Amino acid sequence: MRAVHFGAGNIGRGFIGLLLSRAGYEVIFSDVNDTLVSELRSRKQYTVELANDAKDTEIVTNVTAIDGKNVDEVASAVATADLVTTAVGVNILKHIAPGIAKGITQRIADGASPLHVIACENAIGGSAQLKEHVFALLEEDVRAKAETSIYFPNAAVDRIVPIQHHEDPLHVQVEPFYEWVVDRSQMAPDHAEIEGVLYVDNLEPYIERKLFTVNTGHCVAAYLGYVAGFETIQSAIADEKVVASVRGALEETGAVLVKRFGFDQAEHDKYINKILGRFINPNLTDEVSRVGRSPLRKLSPNDRLVRPALQAYEYGINPDHLALGMAAACKFNVTEDPEVVELQEAIHNEGLAAAITRYTSIPQDHPVHRQILEQYETLNA
Numbered sequence: 001m002r003a004v005h006f007g008a009g010n011i012g013r014g015f016i017g018l019l020l021s022r023a024g025y026e027v028i029f030s031d032v033n034d035t036l037v038s039e040l041r042s043r044k045q046y047t048v049e050l051a052n053d054a055k056d057t058e059i060v061t062n063v064t065a066i067d068g069k070n071v072d073e074v075a076s077a078v079a080t081a082d083l084v085t086t087a088v089g090v091n092i093l094k095h096i097a098p099g100i101a102k103g104i105t106q107r108i109a110d111g112a113s114p115l116h117v118i119a120c121e122n123a124i125g126g127s128a129q130l131k132e133h134v135f136a137l138l139e140e141d142v143r144a145k146a147e148t149s150i151y152f153p154n155a156a157v158d159r160i161v162p163i164q165h166h167e168d169p170l171h172v173q174v175e176p177f178y179e180w181v182v183d184r185s186q187m188a189p190d191h192a193e194i195e196g197v198l199y200v201d202n203l204e205p206y207i208e209r210k211l212f213t214v215n216t217g218h219c220v221a222a223y224l225g226y227v228a229g230f231e232t233i234q235s236a237i238a239d240e241k242v243v244a245s246v247r248g249a250l251e252e253t254g255a256v257l258v259k260r261f262g263f264d265q266a267e268h269d270k271y272i273n274k275i276l277g278r279f280i281n282p283n284l285t286d287e288v289s290r291v292g293r294s295p296l297r298k299l300s301p302n303d304r305l306v307r308p309a310l311q312a313y314e315y316g317i318n319p320d321h322l323a324l325g326m327a328a329a330c331k332f333n334v335t336e337d338p339e340v341v342e343l344q345e346a347i348h349n350e351g352l353a354a355a356i357t358r359y360t361s362i363p364q365d366h367p368v369h370r371q372i373l374e375q376y377e378t379l380n381a
């Protein structure tokens, strides 16, 4: 069995590639990073290290790579693959769509078997977004055939993999915990199961619980940690004030999740504590600059801050800590990040109120908008 996985980065090597290799797939990474591609091609293996006290390691074998910049090479790999997965970043999906579309066109012409394409990104409906990009590039007759033979099940992926600082560019340190959940209702009826993946009939509660707990909590810790002068999540979360605000934000999203999905409150409280424990992991060093990266994506209407804050407001739950997190995002000034530069320029040129509306889509007369402005003033003070 052969899997083509787009993105040989932290999640690609440290999570998806590892599980696919363990499950018996030959994993062909497609990446645009020449060093990663040539190292994977020549060595055909790499090491994953667990961030536990024992620093357990596992060698991932049966892997190789192709140049993601070469559309023909990518298309040939997709045309003959048994599975396609991605972990490139949700904003990059449109850039990998041409190779996938060309590969699908080839495999349909060859009469190849049905294919699952699973986007493992931090987003609601990641695979559905990829499908839109890919299908927009297909000829009408191919699109009609692809509708019944190429499946794009949505997924939720959870494993903390920080930026890596090792001499070996392939070595990757990961937290012990992982969860990969795939929407079975969007798959072929006789699909193969990957060991380690949880298949569910309704992904919504899983992806929303993950995104609005792990990712909301993590980015609130990053933004408030940054404002308080901390460089890592571990040091930020050790601060009483920061951790109280992160917990506050998770109580707000938790109240929304309990109402929306009927989760048991006590179970959800345990889930929150478990997530906070993962953030603290002393065997990991995770920079606030990584966890807060791409603030425009994180402030977008469907993502981890705005969506639960507006849902909270609708339910009569006060989203004060989420508003504080959004205000802190507006103060996140890691200038190597192009989204930070754009946000700071917008704040400078248009003013904070207009910039918040531009990126969150929250109208200026909405009470949550007012809360963000008030929390920004609190941070100034």
Ligand SMILES: NC(=O)C1=CN([C@@H]2O[C@H](COP(=O)(O)OP(=O)(O)OC[C@H]3O[C@@H](n4cnc5c(N)ncnc54)[C@H](O)[C@@H]3O)[C@@H](O)[C@H]2O)C=CC1
Binding pocket: 006, 007, 008, 009, 010, 011, 012, 030, 031, 032, 033, 036, 068, 087, 088, 089, 090, 092, 095, 096, 120, 121, 122, 157, 158, 159, 160, 161, 162
């Ligand atoms: N790092 C983490 O802890 C987690 C990350 N995620 C999600 O996984 C995705 C990837 O994140 P990371 O692995 O952290 O990022 P990363 O930056 O380490 O990896 C992304 C990889 O994609 C490659 N890439 C960029 N453009 C490409 C293209 N056109 N074709 C092929 N490869 C391309 C990059 O060269 C890089 O190697 C993101 O959507 C992120 O939100 C999800 C859960 C955890």
Ligand SMILES: O=P(O)(O)OC[C@H]1O[C@](O)(CO)[C@@H](O)[C@@H]1O
Binding pocket: 122, 157, 158, 159, 160, 161, 214, 215, 218, 219, 290, 291, 292, 293
């Ligand atoms: O910031 P992004 O790209 O959404 O993804 C990284 C996030 O995903 C996580 O790995 C959680 O699954 C956290 O480490 C981090 O908050």
